Amino acid sequence: MLDFPDCPCSGGTLDKLIQPAILAVLVEEPAHGYRIAERIGEMPNFLGEKPDVSGIYRFLKSMESKGMVVSSWETPGKGHAKRLYEITAAGEACLARWIETLDGYLATITALLDVARTAVPAKTKNPVRRSAKRPCCSR
Numbered sequence: 001m002l003d004f005p006d007c008p009c010s011g012g013t014l015d016k017l018i019q020p021a022i023l024a025v026l027v028e029e030p031a032h033g034y035r036i037a038e039r040i041g042e043m044p045n046f047l048g049e050k051p052d053v054s055g056i057y058r059f060l061k062s063m064e065s066k067g068m069v070v071s072s073w074e075t076p077g078k079g080h081a082k083r084l085y086e087i088t089a090a091g092e093a094c095l096a097r098w099i100e101t102l103d104g105y106l107a108t109i110t111a112l113l114d115v116a117r118t119a120v121p122a123k124t125k126n127p128v129r130r131s132a133k134r135p136c137c138s139r
Helices: 015-028 033-041 053-065 089-119
Strands: 069-074 082-087
Touching (some): 015 033, 015 069
């Protein structure tokens, strides 16, 4: 049997959720990029996997250019200077909009699950573990 770990059906390719995840971390407190990546890795949708830190920095740079976050250099007495990121009012408004959007996705996904569960024969209703090797859809 084939294994498609990068297939969207595995749930591991939720890149679009990085932005609201960053905003959710920063609404709690300002943080450095590496700490943001650690906190995102603790979120349930990332299954304990820390996202690519360089990707987080790319998102942060883009979000800063759009006014959602601001950064400043923190220069401790010892060690390297680090960028500290903080959410702005525009970032908070964006996060509020994400919440509305995700609530809409949740309703849509719930409805789709209801239809799919009704359509699937009872013998295949057992949940499949994400790591199970099985034929899968392609991208």
